[in-house]
């Protein structure tokens with residue numbers, strides 16, 4: 162299985178390629194970055210699939226923030242996108258803003274979660290199958306893989322739809338707090354402050370899931386709330402004495418400390434973490450400290466970044482790296498992605 166984390170500016174655009182039980186190659190896209198990311202990173206991958214006569218077997222749009230949905234809107238809008246290759250994408254997952262339901266029921270279509278509505282309008286005019294009520298914790302078999310949804314809960318999806326309907330709902334702005342330069346060891350000793358948790362209704366409705374294929378398990382957490390994911394894992398029977406062991410975790414919300422918690426980390430056993438962001442605020446060093454507090458003692462923890470720049474390289478100092486069993490991975494020069502190969 163190959164997880165290709167494309168450079169998507171502040172956002173996410175991930176292409177997962179694996180082989181199903183019948184030996185067929187499958188491609189799943191998770192999100193699509195900002196509109197700018199479409200031309201730089203996403204379109205070249207789609208062009209490659211077209212050239213190889215492959216498909217996007219499933220495109221999952223975790224939520225409607227611009228840094229996740231922008232690229233797919235560019236694909237629908239662009240001349241060489243959907244218009245040229247209407248059969249490229251076989252299936253969509255995007256939770257509805259409620260817009261499509263209101264159209265069907267001939268009710269008011271006033272809704273202001275703009276990007277989500279724009280995508281729903283496109284999808285309503287295509288024959289591409291579209292799952293639009295994806296609620297945790299449920300399990301879905303598709304493309305020869307198993308998906309266990311961990312977010313959103315029904316409560317969080319309803320809250321988002323109400324927010325989209327009644328307010329001037331605009332995408333949540335990225336939190337860009339000042340990054341700390343305190344040593345990792347000091348941050349690890351810091352008491353956890355639960356008041357910092359994410360409260361965005363957009364992120365609260367983000368799809369997060371456990372993905373299982375080729376005998377591997379990966380968590381893709383979108384921008385989901387840590388509390389929702391932890392509640393789902395608990396409902397599935399995981400606890401600190403019986404954590405879910407996974408090969409890899411795509412950290413929620415670009416590594417923001419607002420989307421991780423000791424509660425959630427106590428339910429997981431993992432030593433490879435993917436962080437999708439160009440930096441400038443994300444990820445928080447506090448997130449890495451929380452992870453190291455819950456890391457398996459016997460092995461290194463690997464943080465894989467999809468950009469290489471001085472901002473991201475400066476998060477962990479030489480002293481931090483010398484004091485802890487941490488590996489970091491950055492893309493090769495000239496590549497607009499980094500691959501995590503799970504073998």
Ligand SMILES: [Zn+2]
Pocket residue numbers: 171172173226228229384414415
């Ligand atoms: Zn995001």
